[in-house]
Amino acid sequence: MHSLYILYSESIDKYYVGESKNADIRRNxxxxxxxxxxxxxxxxxxxxxxxxxxxxxxxxxxxxxxxKRMKSTKFIKKLIADREILTDILGNRN
Structure with missing residues (x-):
């Protein structure tokens, strides 16, 4: 299994998007x-x-x-609030 993960740093107020087999290890x-x-x-x-x-x-x-192509903090915040958007994105790809 792989996962998409989003990290947040309060000190620089930034998000980071990545993928990994283990998000906890990657965060470390x-x-x-x-x-x-x-x-x-x-x-x-x-x-x-x-x-x-x-x-x-x-x-x-x-x-x-x-x-990453969206280049939007607003979009990332929407994903965090409603992760079902990710399921929809996968379902709608061609």
């Missing part, structure tokens, strides 16, 4: 600055605000790319 890697050149190195207080399990890595990557 982000908080410990494992990804030295990555966006998440700017903070150490990342928390998981959404963890959406997908049936495949392909689905998780599709959702990750869809959300």
């Amino acid at each position: 890697l982000h908080n410990n600055h494992h990804y030295k050149k990555g966006f998440t190195k700017a903070a150490s207080d990342w928390v998981i605000v959404l963890n959406f399990e997908c049936t495949s890595k392909v689905d998780a990557l599709y959702l990750e790319n869809f959300i």
Whole structure:
């Protein structure tokens, strides 16, 4: 199983969208600055605000790319409030 996850850092007031087999382990890697050149190195207080399990890595990557293309904090907040939107996105893809 893979999941789409969204992290939030209060200290920089930013969201990060990713996919992984284990969102908790990935969050710890982000908080410990494992990804030295990555966006998440700017903070150490990342928390998981959404963890959406997908049936495949392909689905998780599709959702990750869809959300990143939106470039919208408002959209991310809508997803956090109503995760069923993610199910709809997967159901409506062609």
